[in-house]
Amino acid sequence: MHVKEIENGIVLENIKDFELPHIFECGQCFRWNKEEDGSYTGVAFGKVINLRKEHDKVYIDNTNYNDFKNIWHSYFDLDRDYGKIKEKLSAIDETMKTSVEFGYGIRILKQDEWETLISFIISANNRIPMIKRAIEALSENYGSYIGNYRGKKYYSFPKPEKLYNLSLEDINFKGIGFRGKYILNAAKLVVNKEIDIYNLKNLETFKAREELMKFSGVGPKVSDCVMFFSMDKSDAFPIDVWVKRVMEYFYVPEGTSLKKIQKFAEEKFGNLAGFAQQYLFYYARELKIGKNK
């Protein structure tokens, strides 16, 4: 891969394992939207950027080399060799081989811990459009104004300090519902430093999970999502309904407990479990595998 500066942006040349729909529609993020021209615009770390791909070039608009170096390089996980991961997973069995071929351009974004925590608290028993709507409402009301891009206004995700002083009524947006109390509780625990969310990545996976589950509204699934999508813990294996379906379809008897599926995945995929989960999830959801039994 080669990085070049262009007007109001940069271009990544000769890039591998990087497909925009795979990355932005594999369920890991909620603030990226497809434009009419097929490009994607999104907000992360207080910036709004747009990505467009042509052959083996990815154009990142509305940024500069400095931000690329400090933010986007890490955010798009550009140091990781996905070719190697895909090779290892494909060697496991035919199911993995097929899943990897299907989502060949997936990359795991390294998102902000706090934003990921709140986003996945909102995701519980919720649907993607509703989750996105709730996150946008929080950002528009309590985030900072970033600017106007292509005729739309963009706002950063609100800091915990900003949400700390709010009441349930203040955040009673569509899609938040019963999760409102969890959000306020999380802001309180983080602001009061009862849980140091930005230090959890330095803990062992089991310990970080234990800490995350101290947050109200955070169970095994949400904690694994937060660890994998923001803390670089690839041995986490979040099991949502789609992963449960695809695991039951290919690997374990129907009705296997989540705990047993987790253990099965741990043994089968090891520290690549998170990546395996992501390829399986994308494959299962796009093809609706196991949906109609």
Next chain:
DNA sequence: CTGCAGGGGTAAA
């Protein structure tokens, strides 16, 4: 058109 089940889990019983 109206009515109702269920959804990218978790907490509480």
Next chain:
DNA sequence: TTTACCCCTGCA
């Protein structure tokens, strides 16, 4: 292990 949860969407 089972059930309620906000509320929107899909479907009967």
